[in-house]
Amino acid sequence: DAKTTQPTSMDCAEGRAANLPCNHSTISGNEYVYWYRQIHSQGPQYIIHGLKNNETNEMASLIITEDRKSSTLILPHATLRDTAVYYCIVRVAVDDKIIFGKGTRLHILP
Amino acid sequence: DAGVTQSPTHLIKTRGQQVTLRCSPKSGHDTVSWYQQALGQGPQFIFQYYEEEERQRGNFPDRFSGHQFPNYSSELNVNALLLGDSALYLCASSLYRLDQPQHFGDGTRLSIL
Numbered sequence: 001d002a003k004t005t006q007p008t009s010m011d012c013a014e015g016r017a018a019n020l021p022c023n024h025s026t027i028s029g030n031e032y033v034y035w036y037r038q039i040h041s042q043g044p045q046y047i048i049h050g051l052k053n054n055e056t057n058e059m060a061s062l063i064i065t066e067d068r069k070s071s072t073l074i075l076p077h078a079t080l081r082d083t084a085v086y087y088c089i090v091r092v093a094v095d096d097k098i099i100f101g102k103g104t105r106l107h108i109l110p
Numbered sequence: 111d112a113g114v115t116q117s118p119t120h121l122i123k124t125r126g127q128q129v130t131l132r133c134s135p136k137s138g139h140d141t142v143s144w145y146q147q148a149l150g151q152g153p154q155f156i157f158q159y160y161e162e163e164e165r166q167r168g169n170f171p172d173r174f175s176g177h178q179f180p181n182y183s184s185e186l187n188v189n190a191l192l193l194g195d196s197a198l199y200l201c202a203s204s205l206y207r208l209d210q211p212q213h214f215g216d217g218t219r220l221s222i223l
Contacts, residue, residue: 097143097155098143098202
């Protein structure tokens with residue numbers, strides 16, 4: 001079973017920041033938080049990952065709480081092309097597989 | 111720099127047949143993982159190959175088997191196809207380290223009639 005909990009769906013206005021929450025209350029100390037997104041008819045696209053510090057790249061920012069029990073993915077200026085299912089994943093420490101949950105379906109509204 | 115490539119993109123088979131799907135990893139990657147994604151669901155891990163050996167396996171029957179070649183490319187084989195095997199089959203490649211992300215191809219859409 002997935003170790004994360006995400007809202008089923010969210011809406012965000014185009015041009016605004018999209019903030020996608022994720023709960024991972026049972027995360028272990030050496031497990032990373034990964035975010036992927038999947039646009040219709042494509043494979044999942046890697047966005048960002050982190051262990052305990054906040055991370056930023058050209059696509060998004062990842063904010064991880066100090067207790068590491070939750071995180072937020074931030075898309076700073078959402079566009080219509082950001083409409084997708086977003087998966088928050090905790091990478092199992094010993095194994096290397098990815099266990100996907102149901103994700104959050106993000107709708108960007110014009 | 112080519113990403114993960116999968117072939118074919120679409121395939122139609124009938125129950126009881128066998129199928130082979132192929133994956134070429136992203137340049138520089140040495141590990142290949144396979145996932146099955148049913149319609150409306152998240153991808154489910156099938157197995158992972160590194161150094162031509164199966165390293166991890168998900169909850170899939172022995173009808174699902176794989177292979178990795180010396181050039182790191184991989185095949186997924188499914189025998190005795192069932193209607194329930196209809197899905198998008200995704201290949202992901204990575205470097206064999208815990209903190210490296212997996213990069214996915216766009217998958218093979220398999221339909222069983």
